[in-house]
Amino acid sequence: MVKVKACFVSRPLKIGILIPQFPGQTHIFFWREILELEKMGVSVALFSTRPPPPGLIAHDWSDAAIARTTYLGDMAPANAALALARTPIAALRGDLRREPRAFARDVVLSLPAARRLARACKARGITHVHAHSCGRAALICALAGRMFGLSHSLTLHGALGDYGPGQGFKWRHAAFGCAVSRRLVRELEATLGPDLPARIHLQPMGVDTDVLSRDNPYHPPESGQPLRLFSCGRLNRLKGHQDLLQALRQLRDSGLDARLEIAGEDDEGGSGFRVELQADIARLGLDDHVTLLGAIDANAVRAHLQQAHLFVLATWHEALGVAYMEAMSMGLPTIGTDTGGVPELITSGRDGVLVPPRDPETLARAIAELAADPARLKALSQAGRRRVVENFSSARGARTLVDAITGN
Numbered sequence: 001m002v003k004v005k006a007c008f009v010s011r012p013l014k015i016g017i018l019i020p021q022f023p024g025q026t027h028i029f030f031w032r033e034i035l036e037l038e039k040m041g042v043s044v045a046l047f048s049t050r051p052p053p054p055g056l057i058a059h060d061w062s063d064a065a066i067a068r069t070t071y072l073g074d075m076a077p078a079n080a081a082l083a084l085a086r087t088p089i090a091a092l093r094g095d096l097r098r099e100p101r102a103f104a105r106d107v108v109l110s111l112p113a114a115r116r117l118a119r120a121c122k123a124r125g126i127t128h129v130h131a132h133s134c135g136r137a138a139l140i141c142a143l144a145g146r147m148f149g150l151s152h153s154l155t156l157h158g159a160l161g162d163y164g165p166g167q168g169f170k171w172r173h174a175a176f177g178c179a180v181s182r183r184l185v186r187e188l189e190a191t192l193g194p195d196l197p198a199r200i201h202l203q204p205m206g207v208d209t210d211v212l213s214r215d216n217p218y219h220p221p222e223s224g225q226p227l228r229l230f231s232c233g234r235l236n237r238l239k240g241h242q243d244l245l246q247a248l249r250q251l252r253d254s255g256l257d258a259r260l261e262i263a264g265e266d267d268e269g270g271s272g273f274r275v276e277l278q279a280d281i282a283r284l285g286l287d288d289h290v291t292l293l294g295a296i297d298a299n300a301v302r303a304h305l306q307q308a309h310l311f312v313l314a315t316w317h318e319a320l321g322v323a324y325m326e327a328m329s330m331g332l333p334t335i336g337t338d339t340g341g342v343p344e345l346i347t348s349g350r351d352g353v354l355v356p357p358r359d360p361e362t363l364a365r366a367i368a369e370l371a372a373d374p375a376r377l378k379a380l381s382q383a384g385r386r387r388v389v390e391n392f393s394s395a396r397g398a399r400t401l402v403d404a405i406t407g408n
Contacts, residue, residue, distance in 0.1 A: 012041070012043060013041070013042045013043065013402070013405070013406065014042075014043040014045070014124065014125055014126045014127075015037075015042060015043070015044060015045070015126060015128050015129065015130060015401075015405060016044075016045045016046075016047055016117070016120075016121055016124075016126045016128070016129035016130070017030075017034065017044055017045070017046055017047065017129070017130050017132060018047040018048065018049075018072075018117070018129055018130070018131045018132065018133075018137045018140065018141060019046070019047075019048055019132045019133065019137065020048060020049045020133050020135060020136065020137045021048060021049060021050060021051065021052040022046065022048040022051075022052070022065065022069055023052070023057065023059060023061070023062045023065040023066065023069075024052040024056050024057075025052070025056045025057075025058050025059075025234065025264065025265055025295040026234060026322070027059075028059065028298050028322070029205040029206065029207065029322045029394070029397075030132055031059070031061055031065065032206065032207065032208050032394035033205075033206070033394055033397050033398050033401075034046070035394070036394045036395050036397075036398035036399075037398045037401070037402065039398075040398060040399075040402060042398075042402060045070070045120075045121070045124055045126055046065065046068055046069040046070065047069065047070050047071075047072055047117060047120070047129070048069050048070075048071050048072070049071070049072055049073060049113065049136065049137060049140070050071055050072075050073045051066060051069075051071060053267075053268070053269040054269065055265060055268075055269025055270050055294075055295065056265055056267070056269055056295055057295075058265075058294075058295035058296055058297050059297045059298060060297045060298070060299060070120055072113035072116050072117055072140065073113065074112050074113065074116045075112055076112075079112050079115060079116065080111070080112045082115060083111035083112045083114060083115035083147075084108075084111055086115070086147045086148075087107070087111060087147075088143070088146035088147055091146045091169070091173070092107060092146075092169060094168075095165075095166050095168050095169045098168075099165040099166065102164070102165040103165040103166040103169075106136060106139055106164060106165060106166060107139070107143070107166070109136070110136055110139045110140045110143055111143060113140045114139075114140045114141075114143035114144040114147060114148075115144070115147065115148075117129065117140055117141070117144045117150070118144040118147065118148035118150050121144075121150055122148070127150065127151055128150075128151040128152065128153070128175065128405055129141050129144070129150060129151070129152050129153075130152070130153045130154065130155070130401060130405075131152060131153070131154040131155070132154075132155050132157070133154070133155075133157065133163070134154055134155075134156050134157075134160065134163035134164075134167065134170060134171075135163040135164050136164065137154075138152075138154040138163070138170040139164075139166055139169070139170055141154065141170075142169055142170045142173050142174070145173050146173060151175050152173075152174055152175065153174050153175050153176045153177060153178065153197075153401075153404065153405070154170060154171070154174055154177055154178070155177070155178040155179065155180065155203055156177070156178070156179040156180065156184050156187075156188060157180055157205075157319055158184075158317075158319040159184075159187070159317070159319075159340075160184075160187055160188065160191055160192075167191075167192060167195070168192060168195040171188075171192055171195050171196055171197060172195045172196075172197070174197045175197065175199075175404075175405075176197050176198075176199035176200070176201060176404045177196065177197050177199070177200050177201070178200070178201045178202070178203035178400065178401070178404070179200065179201075179202065179203065180202075180203060180204050180205055180319050180320045180341065181202075181204065181319055181320045181340070181341030181344050182202060182341070182344060183319075183340060183341045183344065184319060184341065185200055185202060188200060199404065201400050201404050202400070203397050203400045203401065204320055204344075204391075204392055204396065204397065205320060205322050205325070205392070205397060206325070206392045206393045206394040206395070206396050206397050207322065207325045207326050207329050207388065207392060207393070207394060208393070208394050209329045209388060209389045209393050211302070212302060212305075212326055212329035212330050213329065213330065213331075213385075214306060214330055214331050215306060216306075217331075218331045218332065218333075218377075218378065218381040220309060220374035220377040220378060221309045221371060221374075226257045226258065226259050227251075227256060227257065227258040227259070227309055227310065227367075227371050228259055228261075228307060228308045228309045228310070229244075229248070229258055229259065229260045229261070229308065229309070229310050229311075229312055229367070230260075230261050230262075230263070230304050230305060230307075230308035230310070230311050230312075230327075230332075231244060231260065231261070231262045231263070231264075231311065231312050231313050231314075231323075232262070232263040232264055232301055232304075232311075232313065232323045232326070232327075233262075233263075233264050233313050233315065233323050234264050234265070234266065234267065235262075235264050235265055235266040235272070235273045235274045235277060235292075236266065236267070236273055237273060237276075237316075238315065238316045238317055239264070239313065239314075239315050239316070240313070240314030240315045240316050240337065240357060240358070241262055241277055241314070242276075242277065242280055243314040243357075243358060243359070243360045243363060244260065244262075244312055244313075244314045244360075244363065245260075245277070245280050245281060245284055245286060245290065246284070246360035246364075247312075247314070247360040247361075247363040247364035247367065248260050248284075248286060248289065248290065248364075249284045249285070249286060250360065250361065250364040251364050251367060251368060252286075252289065254364075254368065256368055256371060258289070258367070258371075259289050259290075260286075260289065260290045260291070261290075261291045261293055261304060261308075262277075262290070262291070262292050262293060263293045263294075263295075263296050263300070263301055263304060264293075264294075264295065265294050265295040270294065274292065277292065278292070301326065302326075302330065305326065305327055305330040305332050306330065308332055309333075309371070309377070310332070310333050310334075310335065310367065310370060310371070310377070311323075311324070311327035311332045311333070311334045311335070312334075312335045312363070312367065313335075313336055313337070314337055314355075314357065314360075314363055315336070315337050315339065315342075315357065316337070316339065316357045316358055317339050317340050317357070318336075318337070318339060318340045318341065318342050319340050319341050320340070320341040320342065320344065320345055321336060321341070321342050321345055324336050324342065324345055324346060324352070325345065325388050325392050327384070328345075328346075328351065328352065328384035328385060328387060328388045329384075329385060329388040329389070329392075330385070331381040331382065331384065331385040332381065332384070333352070333353075333370060333377045333380040333381050333384065334346065334352040334353070334380070334384055335352065335353045335354075335355060335363070335366055335367065335370070336352060336353070336354055336355075337354060337355060337356065337357040338354040338355065338356055338357070339357045342354065345387070345392065346384075346387075347387075350383055351380065351383040351384045351386070351387040352380060352383075352384055352387075353366050353370065353380070
């Protein structure tokens, strides 16, 4: 059990947090962490590269977040020219040799934002910015550090290879780094080696377990009642929704009346992978049994978690899985996939069930077995809730960040 000690900073601490395309549909855990930081007395300035597409702005707190976020996209000729003049060529030279075209392009695109970030931080008395991404957001911070002396740190939220070129530059000049799972810490050590900063912290995402708690006890499905399945995740092939649809078809063919709701939207705001999923639903004859809810806010997600009998996310790869945490915090029995950092969250058979990714047959069998075992469902409800409360609260990530910045 990881205990989070109470924290109130002894002197006002001002930090910046840079999140790409904030506030997006999956950014609830960032917002929770920001609120926890502010409870600790930290003054948080929010920065982002640009707002997300309108169809992905779904939260009841989105307007408040947008109003207090400084967006760094600034290609005004004067700003771009002044930023280009301060390009830290010596610090970049080795990385540019290794990845000349891709990294050079990212640097040129990031320089104006880096200058704007540094100027905004200087005006507000901020000396440290944390990038919640290892993509271009981290590059903006690293450039601002080399050009203007701004201290930065960064968190790895997924496979390092997904975050673009120049990782050595982004990490080498950071005050410290974080990763959301032990698996990702090991990947950093194996991949970057001497380019890593001296301090790497485990900083798992977390949820507000007080808010994400049930209004009434969990009840398994009763005899003759449809099995209500709920899934939540971006509409993206890697989230495995298409595998869950195939599993649902198999369940219905076997005589189990299962219904599915999926919360989440594709990155194009509804014109991308959603179209493929809708075609799959029609092809499998599931139009009357599957509902695509789109991007919904946290209160709506909580309501669906409260009403469901089982949470299922058949992702092909997941760094850790906030959606799983939310379901488990709500005492909803959870089926995940044995991939990425998910086993660090779910111990299969103890506080949830893990199945292989990309395996609809095994997934269907796991759902059917749980649906037929009310006692096991109740046990998983209690154990899952306990697991998240003890180890994955929002306060833990905030505490880790404050301790790392202040050197405690």
